[in-house]
Amino acid sequence: MNDDALGRLGDGGSLTNRVQAAIEEMIMNGELRGGDKVNEITLSERFGTSRGPLREACRALAQEGLLVAIPNRGVFVRELDLREALEVYDVRSALDELMGRLIAERVDDAQVRELYGLVDAMDRAAAERDLERYYPTNLEFHNRLLALANNRRLQRLYKGLVKELHLFRRKGLLQLGSMRISNEEHRQIVQSIEARDPIAAGVCMKSHVLAAKQRLLAAVEAERAQEITLAQTSAPRRRRQGT
Amino acid sequence: MNDDALGRLGDGGSLTNRVQAAIEEMIMNGELRGGDKVNEITLSERFGTSRGPLREACRALAQEGLLVAIPNRGVFVRELDLREALEVYDVRSALDELMGRLIAERVDDAQVRELYGLVDAMDRAAAERDLERYYPTNLEFHNRLLALANNRRLQRLYKGLVKELHLFRRKGLLQLGSMRISNEEHRQIVQSIEARDPIAAGVCMKSHVLAAKQRLLAAVEAERAQEITLAQTSAPRRRRQGT
């Protein structure tokens, strides 16, 4: 991020809104990592504002859960441990089930065709092992579903949860887990939506998220096993790893 | 609320936190109603602070969804129309299902007995038509369930939704609807929890919320019908009511 950081986000109206968007962006693209301290003076100088708007932006982000404010100590980028990440997946599973239910109750044929189009595109990308194309389409697919649910509260909470997952320490594991995603799950979701079966659509979407949760767990376990192996080979005399 | 408004909430550490709690309190007890403007100078003078902390508190409450900030116009207490209230109920139904699922997977016998105790207390209060005792117990029952789910994310989102429902214009209708609540639903919830049946517990809790949603809808319909009747008798020559 450069000195024109706020200029690019010029559509916020107030400085506070732009600063808030800028900090959120810094967190999302990894410039600010979990546990980092948000220094008011440093950041306000960088954005070319005073500390007032910056403090207001931090307050909002803290309420949103992206930052943590400790009185007289400052604000820090929140850090999500494995337990919390799994909690988020559980909540997402519940919201996804609702999403499927709502969508199946109100889609029209054109929307179903659009969803099939996205699934087909993902199939083609997957066949070519083209992850650069698979990811954005996958993202669009889920955004489209979220929009089709037509429930603003659901949309806000869901987007918040997605943002929160960016705070997971080993974010790489999330992508590693979703890499092995089965597009077949997506197709089943659309099929149950096409059948206008709210129960089935809800179950499909819930299962989809819970499967992702399990993939994350598996990836964490795999990494842990590998770490232990590495540690044992490089320092074989050590019997116990740090807990 | 008096001039000691912040003194009673003295445990917030920073002024901002106390102001935030105070404003939230004002919204919850109805002193600030939906659509009301939050004047920075007026409120800051009332709390004995400057505008800085007050603005930060409003930022946080806006992010939480209790206030709405319009650039260069100020912040206003958010107003929930019927459509939005129903949306909230839908989301709550999903979260409650998750809650039931999680609880049934991890309760112990003592906790089940405690839940039965609360249901019994509600039965006794209902038998005596003692709503003053029924309400707090009902609240405690649901808070207890929320705690038993042991999922902080779920707890935060759920409490947020409950707060948001206070912004519904005709809040009275909510209570009117829950007055006819069947404690039998509560007992069924506990029974399925006691049976350690996650599916059944989830369904029971989801149904409980959706039933409340239907009761709200019915109350709104009843009120609307009565309004039309009154309007027709008092001004019978008018054929069309204002939309």
Add this chain to the structure above:
DNA sequence: GTCCGCCGGTCTGTTGACAATCTGACGCAT
């Protein structure tokens, strides 16, 4: 050698003042 208390620097918490914007009303022209 270790622990305790002091102290300077740094950062946050808060404030009051200045600049920009909006609201509502007044007066004028049509």
Add this chain to the structure above:
DNA sequence: ATGCGTCAGATTGTCAACAGACCGGCGGAC
């Protein structure tokens, strides 16, 4: 009478400075 441009008052947006809290290092006592 109605509509429009203008203006004063009020309110929000932003800033720079002051006060207080926390952190780390230093020196002395045991």
